[in-house]
Amino acid sequence: MTERHHEHRHEAQDAADEISVNPMFARGGETSIPRWRIPEGEMLPDSAYQIIHDEILLDGNARQNLATFVTTWMEPQAERLYAEAFDKNMVDKDEYPQTAAIEERCVHILADLWSSPEPHTTIGTSTIGSSEACMLAGLAFLRRWRARRREAGQAEDRPNIVVSASVQVVWEKFAAYWDVEPRYVPVTREHPNLWAGGMLDAVDERTIGVVAILGVTYTGDYEPVEELAKALDDLQARTGLDVPLHVDGASGAFIAPFLDPELPWDFRLSRVHSINASGHKFGLVYPGLGWVVWAKREYLPDELIFSVSYLGGDMPTLAINFSRPGAQVLLQYYNFLRLGREGYRRVQAACRASARVFATRIAEVGPFEVIADGSAMPLVTWTLRGDHPWDLHDLSARLRERGWQVPAYPMPADLQDMTVMRVVFRNGVSLDLTNLLLADIERAVAALDALPAPPPRTATPASAFHH
Numbered sequence: 091m092t093e094r095h096h097e098h099r100h101e102a103q104d105a106a107d108e109i110s111v112n113p114m115f116a117r118g119g120e121t122s123i124p125r126w127r128i129p130e131g132e133m134l135p136d137s138a139y140q141i142i143h144d145e146i147l148l149d150g151n152a153r154q155n156l157a158t159f160v161t162t163w164m165e166p167q168a169e170r171l172y173a174e175a176f177d178k179n180m181v182d183k184d185e186y187p188q189t190a191a192i193e194e195r196c197v198h199i200l201a202d203l204w205s206s207p208e209p210h211t212t213i214g215t216s217t218i219g220s221s222e223a224c225m226l227a228g229l230a231f232l233r234r235w236r237a238r239r240r241e242a243g244q245a246e247d248r249p250n251i252v253v254s255a256s257v258q259v260v261w262e263k264f265a266a267y268w269d270v271e272p273r274y275v276p277v278t279r280e281h282p283n284l285w286a287g288g289m290l291d292a293v294d295e296r297t298i299g300v301v302a303i304l305g306v307t308y309t310g311d312y313e314p315v316e317e318l319a320k321a322l323d324d325l326q327a328r329t330g331l332d333v334p335l336h337v338d339g340a341s342g343a344f345i346a347p348f349l350d351p352e353l354p355w356d357f358r359l360s361r362v363h364s365i366n367a368s369g370h371k372f373g374l375v376y377p378g379l380g381w382v383v384w385a386k387r388e389y390l391p392d393e394l395i396f397s398v399s400y401l402g403g404d405m406p407t408l409a410i411n412f413s414r415p416g417a418q419v420l421l422q423y424y425n426f427l428r429l430g431r432e433g434y435r436r437v438q439a440a441c442r443a444s445a446r447v448f449a450t451r452i453a454e455v456g457p458f459e460v461i462a463d464g465s466a467m468p469l470v471t472w473t474l475r476g477d478h479p480w481d482l483h484d485l486s487a488r489l490r491e492r493g494w495q496v497p498a499y500p501m502p503a504d505l506q507d508m509t510v511m512r513v514v515f516r517n518g519v520s521l522d523l524t525n526l527l528l529a530d531i532e533r534a535v536a537a538l539d540a541l542p543a544p545p546p547r548t549a550t551p552a553s554a555f556h557h
Contacts, residue, residue, distance in 0.1 A: 109141060155495040156513045156527070159307075159341050159371040163518040168424050171417075172376065178416035180216065181407065189416045192423050199426055201383050203347050204356040204365050213390050214383030215409050216369070216419050220340040221260040222410050223366035223382035226394070227336045228264040230364065230384070231299035233391040234334075244295075252292045253301045254284035255502040256308050258340065261301060270298065276504045283313045286321035293325065299334045299363070304355055305342030308501055308510070310467030312342055316354045319361035334363040334389075341467055343367035344374075348435040349442060350466075357385040364389060369422045372438065374429075374517055379418035437517050441468035445515040448524050455532040456485075461510055468515040473508055480538040482511050484545045488534035494527060 108122040120137060123129050152162035164172075175189075183190035197214040206212050217223045228251065236246045250271035253261050257274070265272035275288035289300055300322065302313045315337055322333050337343070337355060344367055346353055356362060362385060369379035384390045395408045429437065445464025452458050452472055462471040474482055482498035489496050496513055500506045513519075513527070538545070 111137060111141065112144075150495050151493050153518060153523070154493045156519065157495045157497045159368070159514050159516060160377050161370055161374050161516065164374070164376060164421065165428075168421055168428075171424055172421060175417035175420050176415075178420075180414045180416040180419060181409075181412050186416060189420065193416075193419045196419060196422055196426065197381070197383060200367070200381055201357075204343065204383060205358045206383065206385050207357065208386050211387060212384055213387050213395075213408075214381060216422075217380040217382060217409055218378060218411050218414055219370065219380040220258075220338070220366050220368040221263070221380070223380040224258075224260045224336075224338060225264055225267075225410055226382050226408065227364040227366055228261070228270070228299070229268065229394060230390050231334060231336065232268060232270060233393060234389070235298040237391065238332075248296050249298045250292075250294070250296050251298055251301065252289055254288075254303065254306075254313065255504065256283070256306050257301060257303060258307060258338065261338075271296075273297075274503070277502055278504055282309060282505075283311050284318065285314065286317050289318055290321055290325060293322075293331070293333055295331060297331075297333050299336055301336050301338050302355075303342075304337050304339040304346060305467045307341070308512070309462040309471055310464065310469040311462065312346065312350075312353070312355065312466050315356075315362065316359060319359040322361050335359070335361045337362055337365045339365050340368045340380075341371050344369075344372035344434070345438050345442075345467060348431065348438050360385075369418065372441075372516070373422060374425050374434075374437065375418050375421045378415055379422060438468070441515045441517060441519070444468065444519060444521055444524050445470050445513075447521060448513060448515070448528065451528055452531070455528055456535040462512075464515065469512055470515070471510045471512045473510045478539075479541065479544040482509050484538055485531070485534055486511065487545075488538065489527075489530060492530050492534075494530060496527075 107125055109125050110122050111120045113121075120133060123133070123141070155162065178186050178189050180189065180193065193216050196216065198209055198212075201209040201212050201214065215226070217226070231251070232249060235249060239246045248271060250273050251261070251265060252273045252275065255274045255277045262272060264270065273292040275284050275292055277283065281288060283306060284302060293300065300318060302315045302318050304312050304315065306313065315335065319335055322335065326332050339346075343365055346355055356365060364382060364384045366380060366382040367373060369375040369381055370377045373379065373381075390408070395406050397406050425434075442464055445468040449460050449463035449470045452470065453460060457475045457478065458472040459475045460470065460472050462469060464470050486496055486498040496511055498509055498511045501508045501510060515524075
């Protein structure tokens with residue numbers, strides 16, 4: 091677990107109270123507008139557009155954002171479909187029944203992709219992202235655990251959930267929101283991921299479930315789901331404790347089925363009750379889409395499925411959010427149709443190939459030690475070897491001058507003395523772009539080495555990075 095609570099500095103401390111309006115596209119008399127309150131009068135639509143258009147030019151170039159797993163490019167046909175579906179509300183299944191049918195179709199496609207024993211009858215849902223999906227999976231664990239305890243006449247207080255210290259922040263939020271004790275298994279150089287021994291030390295009769303990560307954001311590793319499942323099977327055989335597994339496949343659940351099909355991590359393991367994934371990461375959809383699927387319908391308690399009357403219809407809903415866009419669901423189905431298994435395999439293989447090339451060459455352009463080489467998730471993480479008057483935060487700042495967003499951040503607790511940099515090779519990060527980045531890293535290292543003194547530090551580096 092890493093410290094994720096930071097002091098918030100309001101933009102108002104650094105910005106003027108008014109935004110000036112360029113007279114070239116303003117209506118007569120429009121010289122400025124208030125920044126922190128709604129204007130009294132109207133404005134021409136072109137003026138409003140231009141003001142916002144100009145301001146967001148200060149955002150980074152999405153294609154050079156190598157920090158994020160999130161999709162930043164889709165085909166023109168997908169964008170046309172997106173524009174046609176902007177107004178569809180996913181919750182309104184009575185008004186948009188075919189969009190609802192396509193969502194259900196996607197759930198069963200994913201259930202089949204992840205080897206559900208009941209792919210045509212199990213249950214799942216789209217969500218705003220993996221965070222909502224994780225919340226639903228955790229709630230299913232919690233309600234099933236309480237029901238078992240109640241039936242056995244046992245206390246239902248002090249539930250806990252077991253995760254590794256490198257888990258994404260959503261699981262910390264889940265524990266805080268629903269009063270569940272998070273038990274973090276430390277990550278060390280000897281055990282950089284969740285491992286069976288550390289997990290079993292944390293599990294007890296109040297454990298609602300264990301979370302395994304398929305694609306750790308720090309290193310790209312797949313945690314050993316099969317090993318964890320076997321250890322929990324053995325625990326049940328010895329003690330009677332029945333502890334389920336959830337696979338947080340936010341990134342890896344759209345990689346492993348296509349590039350590592352022989353790896354048993356999914357519903358082929360009966361211990362795995364649920365899986366979540368981000369459609370907007372390696373599902374190759376624009377931001378705003380996650381999925382959660384249960385291996386069997388029985389693993390989702392009925393009390394988490396609600397029937398609501400909405401706009402003349404009666405419908406079941408199990409997502410936490412209510413109104414939400416339906417367009418991303420249609421984009422996911424577009425990708426399923428457009429790419430198929432072979433297309434997804436080719437896209438993800440190209441991402442992994444770019445990562446492997448970068449991992450081989452990064453050590454040649456600077457004093458770097460590769461931590462993750464792209465052999466699992468298509469990302470590369472490296473650290474700085476030896477003593478230097480500069481550090482990876484300085485290198486990150488230099489790269490940003492060229493438009494690259496490459497984060498430098500400390501590893502989780504018990505490894506926080508190690509600072510790393512990471513590049514995510516998602517769809518669109520081509521070999522050509524990779525070569526340009528390597529050339530800029532080489533120039534930046536040479537410039538930093540040539541400095542007569544260490545670069546000045548203007549701010550304290552962030553304590554963690556958890557995209």
